[in-house]
Amino acid sequence: GQIKSITDFGVFIGLEGGIDGLVHLSDLSWSESGEDAVRKFKKGDEVEAVVLAIDVERERISLGIKQLEGDPYTNFIATHEKNSLVRGTVKSVEARGAVISLGDDVEGYLRASEAAAHRVDDLTTVLKEGDEVEALVINVDRKTRSISLSIRAKDQAEQSEAMNKLASEGSGSAGTTNLGALLKAKLNEQKQ
Numbered sequence: 001g002q003i004k005s006i007t008d009f010g011v012f013i014g015l016e017g018g019i020d021g022l023v024h025l026s027d028l029s030w031s032e033s034g035e036d037a038v039r040k041f042k043k044g045d046e047v048e049a050v051v052l053a054i055d056v057e058r059e060r061i062s063l064g065i066k067q068l069e070g071d072p073y074t075n076f077i078a079t080h081e082k083n084s085l086v087r088g089t090v091k092s093v094e095a096r097g098a099v100i101s102l103g104d105d106v107e108g109y110l111r112a113s114e115a116a117a118h119r120v121d122d123l124t125t126v127l128k129e130g131d132e133v134e135a136l137v138i139n140v141d142r143k144t145r146s147i148s149l150s151i152r153a154k155d156q157a158e159q160s161e162a163m164n165k166l167a168s169e170g171s172g173s174a175g176t177t178n179l180g181a182l183l184k185a186k187l188n189e190q191k192q
Helices: 034-040 072-079 151-173 179-191
Strands: 002-006 010-014 020-024 050-055 060-064 085-093 097-103 106-111 132-141 146-150
Touching (some): 085 106, 106 132
Antiparallel strands (some): 085 132, 097 106, 132 146
16 A cells, blocks of 8 residues: 555555555564664555554554565574574674674674683674674574574584594594504513
């Protein structure tokens, strides 16, 4: 329908039959605040919306524009579970942590304590805006819509994997010679 008016709390859209529906500010955009998103609309614009609720008694129809597209956060966590490897770009960095852009308006947070195996007191000495990073998703909080990241956990997982690979390769092809066996053989040689 066509936008009839824009108010402090949303956008009224004219529907068939002379009825108006309201798109509340919170239902305009997944990534922007309602105040920012509403600036993209003006009276008279033709827009598409989804009916979210109908209140017959109060004669109100609630509409949503952001619901026409999938929620980027929900889509991201559906394909990137805990312990999955992700790539991103440092969006902002402070001493205690960095915001990492993971694409599609999704962001993760990297605490300074998760940046490296060694202690990092000031993350700005290690990362800068625009740096590309690879990290593990260590926590997903659907309630606060936050994603916690760790470069330290990624490095530890890679080291552990490399050690396991070496151990499995070593036990099969190199034999089972150890220091004790070598010393025993040397002592036996000397006795003869």
